[in-house]
Amino acid sequence: MSTELQQQQQHLLWRAGFGPALEQWTQLGQGKTSPASLFDAMEKASRPAPAPFKLVTNVVDGLLQGVDGVRRTELTPEQRQQLQRRSRQEIRNLNLEWLNEMVNSRQQLREKMAFFWHGHFASRNLNALYQQDLVNIIRRHALGDFGTLLKEVSRSAAMLAFLNNQQNRKQRPNENFAREVMELFTLGRGHYTEQDVKEAARAFTGWQYQLNGEFVFRQALHDFGEKTVLGRTGPWGGEDVLKFLLEEKQTALFITQKIYRFFVNEQVDPARTKELAEKFYASGYNISSLLRNIFTSAWFYAPQNRGKRIKSPVELLVGIRRTLPMELTNPEVQLFMQRLLGQVLFLPPNVAGWPGGRSWIDSSTLMYRLRVPQLLAGNDLLQVRTKSDDDQEMGRMEQRPAGGAGQRVEATIRWTELYKALEKVPREQLLPRLTGLLWQLPAAAATEQVVGQFTDASGRERYIQSAALRLMATPEYQLC
Numbered sequence: 001m002s003t004e005l006q007q008q009q010q011h012l013l014w015r016a017g018f019g020p021a022l023e024q025w026t027q028l029g030q031g032k033t034s035p036a037s038l039f040d041a042m043e044k045a046s047r048p049a050p051a052p053f054k055l056v057t058n059v060v061d062g063l064l065q066g067v068d069g070v071r072r073t074e075l076t077p078e079q080r081q082q083l084q085r086r087s088r089q090e091i092r093n094l095n096l097e098w099l100n101e102m103v104n105s106r107q108q109l110r111e112k113m114a115f116f117w118h119g120h121f122a123s124r125n126l127n128a129l130y131q132q133d134l135v136n137i138i139r140r141h142a143l144g145d146f147g148t149l150l151k152e153v154s155r156s157a158a159m160l161a162f163l164n165n166q167q168n169r170k171q172r173p174n175e176n177f178a179r180e181v182m183e184l185f186t187l188g189r190g191h192y193t194e195q196d197v198k199e200a201a202r203a204f205t206g207w208q209y210q211l212n213g214e215f216v217f218r219q220a221l222h223d224f225g226e227k228t229v230l231g232r233t234g235p236w237g238g239e240d241v242l243k244f245l246l247e248e249k250q251t252a253l254f255i256t257q258k259i260y261r262f263f264v265n266e267q268v269d270p271a272r273t274k275e276l277a278e279k280f281y282a283s284g285y286n287i288s289s290l291l292r293n294i295f296t297s298a299w300f301y302a303p304q305n306r307g308k309r310i311k312s313p314v315e316l317l318v319g320i321r322r323t324l325p326m327e328l329t330n331p332e333v334q335l336f337m338q339r340l341l342g343q344v345l346f347l348p349p350n351v352a353g354w355p356g357g358r359s360w361i362d363s364s365t366l367m368y369r370l371r372v373p374q375l376l377a378g379n380d381l382l383q384v385r386t387k388s389d390d391d392q393e394m395g396r397m398e399q400r401p402a403g404g405a406g407q408r409v410e411a412t413i414r415w416t417e418l419y420k421a422l423e424k425v426p427r428e429q430l431l432p433r434l435t436g437l438l439w440q441l442p443a444a445a446a447t448e449q450v451v452g453q454f455t456d457a458s459g460r461e462r463y464i465q466s467a468a469l470r471l472m473a474t475p476e477y478q479l480c
Contacts, residue, residue, distance in 0.1 A: 001029040001030065002029050002031060003029065003436060005029055005030075005031065005034075005035075006028045006029030006436060006437075007306065007436070007440070008035045008301045009028050009029070009033065009035060009038055010028060010437070010440060011035075011300075011301060011305075011306045011307075011440065011480075012035050012038055012039060012042075012295060012301075013038075013108070014319070014440060014480035015112075015263050015264075015295075015300075015309075015480070016039065016042055016108065016109050016112060016263070016291070016295055017042065017108030017109060017111075017112050018102050018103070018108060018111070018112060018315060018318040018319050018322055019315075019318075019319035019322050019323065019480070020322070020323075020437075021322045021323075022322065022323055022324070022325055022417055022418060022421055023417075023421075025421045025422075025437060026421060028437070035295075035296075035301060036296045039292070039295045039296055042108055042109045043109055043288065043291075043292070045106045045107055045108070045109070046106075046107040046108070046109040046110035046143060047143075048107070049140060050105075050107060050110060050111075050139045050140065052136040052139075052140070053094060053097055053098070053132050053135065053136055054132075055090060055093050055094055055097055055128075055132065056090050056094065056128040056129045056131075056132045057129075084126060087126050087127060087128045088126065088128075090128035091126075091128045091131055091346050092332065092335055094128060094131060094132055094135070094345075094346065095334075095335060095338075095344070095345045095346055096331050096332065096334060096335070098135065098345060099314070099317070099318060099334060099345070102115070102314070102318045103318050103321045103322055109143065109291070110139065110142050110143055111139070111142075113142040113143055113287065113291070114135070114138050114139040114142040115314065115315075116142075116259070116262050116263075117138045117142055117149070118135065118138060118345070118348075118353075119348065119353035119354050119356075120184075120185070120258065120353060121134075121138065121153045121159065121185065122184075122348035122350070122351050122352065122353035122354075123156075123158045123159050123162045123348070123351075124162060124346070124347055124348060125157075125158045125161055125162055127157070127158070127161070127213075129212075129213055130156070130157040130158040130161065130209075130213050131158055131346050133156060133157065133158065133213050134153065134156045134157075134158040134159065135346075137149070137152045137153055137156055138153070142287070143287050143288045143291070144286075144287060144288070145284065145285055145286060145287070146246075146255065146285035146286075146287055147242070147246050147284070147285050149287075150185060150186070150242060150245075150246070151239070151242055153185075154181060154185075154207075154238070154242060155207070155215040156209075156213075156215070157209035157210075157213040157214075157215070158213075159177075160177065160207060160208065160209050160215075161209070162351070163176045163177040163180050163351065164176045164177060165177035165204055165207050165208070166208055166209070168201060168204055168205050168206075168207070168221075169205055169206075169221045170202070170205050170206075170221060170222060170223035171223070173198070173201040173202050173205060173223070174201065175197050175198060175201040177201070177204055177207075178197050178200035178201040178203075178204055178241070179197045179201075180351050181200070181241075181242075181245070182196065182197065182200065182245065184351060184352055184353075186245040186246075186248070186251040186254065186255075187245065187248060187250050187251055187254060188250065188254040191248075191250045191254075192230065195228075196229055196230055199227040199228055199229045199236075200227075200229050200241045202223040202225070202227050203223075203227055203229060203236045203237055203238050203240060203241045204237075204238040204241065205221055205222045205223045206218045206219060206220075206221040206222030206223075206237075206238075207238050208221070222237070229241055229244055230244050230245070230248065232244055246285065249277070249278075249281050252277045252278070252280045252281035252285065253273065253274065253277040255277075255280070255285075256273050256276045256277040256280050256290065257273050257277075259290065259291075259294070260272070260273050260276070260294070261356075262356070263291075263294060263295075264294060264300060264305055265304070265305050265308060265309070266308075266309070266356075266357050272299065276290060276293055276294065279293055280293075306440055306441075307439070307440035307441040307476075307479045307480065308479065309479065309480055310356075310357060310358065310360050310361060310478055310479060311360075311478055311479070311480050312343055312354065312356060312360060313337070313338055313341035313342055313343035313360065313369075314338065314343050314345060315480070316341070316369060316372065316478070317334060317337060317338070317341075317372070319480075320372060320373060320376065320472065323438070323468075323472070324373075324376065324377075324413050324414075324418065324468070325413070325414045325417050326376065326411045326412060326413045326414065327411065327412045327414075328410065328411050329410035329411070329412070330407075330408070330409075330410045333382070333407050333408070333409050333410070336382060336407045337372065337382075340365075340368050340382070341360075341365055341368060341369060342354075342359075342360060342365055343360075361478070366475070366478075369478055370473045370474070370475075371473070372472075372473075373468075373469045373472040373473050374469060374473060375409045376409055376411045376413065377411070377413055377465075377469055378409075380408070380409055381407070381408045381409075382407045382408070382409060415461070415464075415465055418464060418465070418468065419460075419461055419464060422434070422464055427460060427463075430460075430463060430464060430467065431447065431451065431452050431455075431467055432447075434464070434467050434468055434471055435447055435451075435471060438468065438471045438472060438477060439471065439474075439476045439477060439479075440476075440479055440480050441476050441479060450474075451467065451470045451471055451474070452467070454466075454470055455467045455470060
């Protein structure tokens, strides 16, 4: 068994997916599977189109949840609150469904890339149907053509509503949608002018959505006049603007740099990202091609890129569940944990998404992170109050008991599967083996003193269980 090969394989599984599943442990470090061939297998598994989420199917909800102002005014305050509560619950269900997909899906590369796009194309919307449509678009096109993904996201009801394009009409243009498409989705700040934004906003007039979430172009609201966008003059529409944005090589560079920060290292290598961006542009914005160029390159596996990235709260929770197979009697407690740790799916802090990096860690969130493994293993009670963030709750804070509401974590971990995965490991090698599997940093010489002395040595199974939990409750486990 090669320790270096094992670390490279785990590096790929954490970056291109959500970490190794327990059933993969016995194959890690084996000479048969190079990182390149492992990526081939991940890519192949992710090629089929994903099954779309279909939790939200009642189109009438779209009619009643604030889309049609006239119809909405006919509702009583109690009816409006009831509809909002129902939609929030559907979004929570969607959250848990996607979490389960991240944990269990063989399409790890697709779900991880969709998770990246979820932050890139950040959108908050109380209409659960629109949120579901957007995440289905992102998952379907996550590994395909960026131009198609950009167009489909831009035409989605969730994004059009969130960025106020429903209010963008000729003679009364709203610049919000056009600005964010340029600044956050394609070019990046500083690579367009204010005049470009004003003219592009005119081009996007008439881009609307129907009550069922379907895109519709309303000609009566569109400005058919001549516009100059990024140096091009003509009677442009929204699709023309998206085409011009894709023609700009800066778009390929901006996307590549953001992907590099997320998948490789927060410290961007200018020469490397420039080369990757040129290939990305030449490929016609083929996302899979860009990922292959990253994940099959020798530099991706260099020590300076391993164990340097702080796991986001979702990556942490999903990774733990992939390592420790479990049944959750109250899966909704995962929503509470997400809020506690600072990342709730479908509720990004703003249109720029989650900042990531060191922003995930402060004195309180680190303490909670270190408690998560023990909470899951011990059916413990979370007696904390999550941060009051009315911005994330979109002005609709739910009432919580004074002093914070306790929520019990009711999980049943299938420990026998962990014991079986380690059954061939000699007793004296258990701690080094577990450390190598759970940490993406070289094991410290003091591991035995820091972790080993606090484990339960009364029996092999108790030792494995307590050592695994101790290793996962360390600062080192927060890195991948």
